[in-house]
Amino acid sequence: MNITVVGAGYVGLVTGVSLADIGHCVTCVDVNKDKIAKLKVGLSPIHEPGLESLMQKNIDENRLSFTSSLKECLKDTDIVYIAVGTPQNKDGTANLSFIEIVAEDIALNISKDIVIVTKSTVPVGTNEYIGGLIKAKTPKDISFDIVSNPEFLREGSAISDTFNGDRIVIGAENDKAASIIEQVNKPFGVPIFKTDIRSAEMIKYASNAFLATKISFINEISTICEKLGANVDDVAKGMGKDKRVGNQFLNAGIGYGGSCFPKDTNALVQIAGGVEHDFNLLKAVINVNNNQQALLVDKARQRLGSLEGKRIALLGLAFKPNTDDMREAASIVISTGLLQEGSEVIAYDPIANENAKHVLSNEVQFANSISEALTEVNLALIITEWREIIEMDFNNVRRLMIEPIIIDGRNCFSLDMVKDKGIEYHSVGRPAVIGETVLI
Numbered sequence: 001m002n003i004t005v006v007g008a009g010y011v012g013l014v015t016g017v018s019l020a021d022i023g024h025c026v027t028c029v030d031v032n033k034d035k036i037a038k039l040k041v042g043l044s045p046i047h048e049p050g051l052e053s054l055m056q057k058n059i060d061e062n063r064l065s066f067t068s069s070l071k072e073c074l075k076d077t078d079i080v081y082i083a084v085g086t087p088q089n090k091d092g093t094a095n096l097s098f099i100e101i102v103a104e105d106i107a108l109n110i111s112k113d114i115v116i117v118t119k120s121t122v123p124v125g126t127n128e129y130i131g132g133l134i135k136a137k138t139p140k141d142i143s144f145d146i147v148s149n150p151e152f153l154r155e156g157s158a159i160s161d162t163f164n165g166d167r168i169v170i171g172a173e174n175d176k177a178a179s180i181i182e183q184v185n186k187p188f189g190v191p192i193f194k195t196d197i198r199s200a201e202m203i204k205y206a207s208n209a210f211l212a213t214k215i216s217f218i219n220e221i222s223t224i225c226e227k228l229g230a231n232v233d234d235v236a237k238g239m240g241k242d243k244r245v246g247n248q249f250l251n252a253g254i255g256y257g258g259s260c261f262p263k264d265t266n267a268l269v270q271i272a273g274g275v276e277h278d279f280n281l282l283k284a285v286i287n288v289n290n291n292q293q294a295l296l297v298d299k300a301r302q303r304l305g306s307l308e309g310k311r312i313a314l315l316g317l318a319f320k321p322n323t324d325d326m327r328e329a330a331s332i333v334i335s336t337g338l339l340q341e342g343s344e345v346i347a348y349d350p351i352a353n354e355n356a357k358h359v360l361s362n363e364v365q366f367a368n369s370i371s372e373a374l375t376e377v378n379l380a381l382i383i384t385e386w387r388e389i390i391e392m393d394f395n396n397v398r399r400l401m402i403e404p405i406i407i408d409g410r411n412c413f414s415l416d417m418v419k420d421k422g423i424e425y426h427s428v429g430r431p432a433v434i435g436e437t438v439l440i
C-alpha cells in the first residue's frame with residue numbers, strides 16, 4: 001500500500017516508521033521544513049529508543065521518505081493517516097485547528113479514492129466532522145472513507161508497543177474501509193478490534209482515563225498507607241495478584257504527566273460536560289493528580305522546616321524515563337514550588353536537560369551528572385526513575401551531600417535496599433528509613 005502520514009511528531013513518526021517496516025511504502029509529511037530536512041538524513045527529532053535505527057533501515061530500503069508537500073503525496077496515495085497534534089485549549093477542550101487545516105488540505109488536493117485514517121486523539125464525533133469538512137470541498141466523482149484508528153503507544157517504548165500491542169482498534173462506518181485498514185495492520189500480528197467510529201474514539205479516551213484513575217487511586221491509598229504505617233508497594237502487589245484488578249499502573253508516586261493523560265482526562269471531562277454529564281469521578285482523579293505532583297515540595301518543607309536558602313537537587317526531569325519529553329512533567333510543578341519558597345534548585349536528567357532548559361525557570365541550575373547535582377545540597381528529590389538514578393551510588397549521597405537526605409517520588413528502592421546505607425530516605429506511601437531504622 002502507498003501510505004501518507006500527515007504530522008511527523010511523536011505519533012506520526014512512530015506510525016510511519018512502523019508501517020514502513022511491515023512493508024508499506026510510506027511518506028511522512030510535515031509543514032516544518034527543518035524537521036523534514038533532518039528526517040531525510042535519518043535524524044529523529046525525538047528521543048525514542050529504537051526509532052532512529054528503524055527509521056534509517058526503512059529509508060535505506062526505500063520504503064520511507066519525507067516531504068513537506070501533502071499535495072504531491074495525494075497524487076498516488078491509497079491511505080492518508082492524520083497524526084497531527086490536538087493540544088489542550090485553555091478550557092480543557094481539544095484544539096482541532098491542526099486537524100481542520102489538514103482536512104482542508106486533503107479536500108483541496110485529493111485526486112483519487114482514498115481512506116483517511118485518524119490517529120490523533122479526537123473527541124467523539126470529530127471523525128464525522130472531518131468527513132463533513134472534506135466532503136464539502138471534494139470533487140463529486142471522488143469518494144473517501146474515514147476510519148478512526150487511535151494509538152496506545154507509551155513514550156519510551158513506542159516501537160516495542162507497536163509490534164507487541166494488546167490491540168489495534170479500528171472504527172469505521174463500513175466493512176470495506178475497516179477491512180482495508182485491517183489488512184494494512186495485519187503484519188503487526190497484534191489482535192484487531194473492529195467497531196464503529198464513535199466507539200473507537202471513545203475507547204482511546206476511556207482507556208487513558210481509566211489508567212489515570214488507577215494511578216490516582218493508588219496515590220490516594222499511598223497517602224493513607226503513610227499515615228497508617230503500611231507499605232503501598234506491598235499493598236499494590238497484593239491487589240495486583242487479583243486478575244480483576246491487574247498488577248499494572250499501580251505504582252504510587254508523584255502522579256502522571258506527559259502528553260496524553262493530563263490532556264485526555266481534561267478533554268473527557270469537557271466531552272461529558274458537552275452532553276450535560278458531570279464526570280465527577282474523573283474530576284477527582286485530576287484533582288488528586290494535581291495535588292500529588294506538588295507532594296515532594298510539601299515533604300521537603302516538612303523535613304527541612306523552611307526551604308528558604310536550601311540547596312535542593314532534582315534527579316530526573318522528564319515526565320518518565322527513556323524520554324526527553326517535558327510535557328506536564330512533575331519537575332515543572334516541583335521546581336516552581338521550591339523556587340517560590342526560596343530554595344536553590346540544581347537539576348539533572350540523563351537526556352532531558354536541554355529540553356528542560358526551555359521549560360523550567362531560568363533560575364534553575366543544571367548539573368551534568370548525578371554527582372554534580374548532589375554536591376553540597378541539603379536534600380535530593382527523585383522525580384524520574386531513570387535506570388541511572390535507580391543504580392546510583394549511596395556512597396556519593398553520603399560523601400557529597402550536606403546531609404544525606406533523599407525524598408524519592410518514584411519509590412525507586414525497596415526499604416531493604418536503603419537500610420544500613422547511612423542515609424535518610426523518604427518515599428511515597430511507605431515508612432521512612434533513617435540509617436538502620438524503618439520508622440513505622
Ligand code: UDX
Pocket residue numbers: 151152153154155156208211215248249250251252253254255256257258259260261319320
Ligand atoms: C500513555 C498511555 O499509556 C498510552 O497508551 C497512550 O497512548 C499515551 O499515554 P505515556 O504518556 O507515554 O502513555 O506513558 P505511561 O507509561 O502511560 O505513563 C504516563 C504517566 O503515568 C507517567 O508520568 C508515569 O510516570 C505515570 N505512571 C504510570 C504512574 O505514576 N504510575 C504508574 O503505575 C504508571
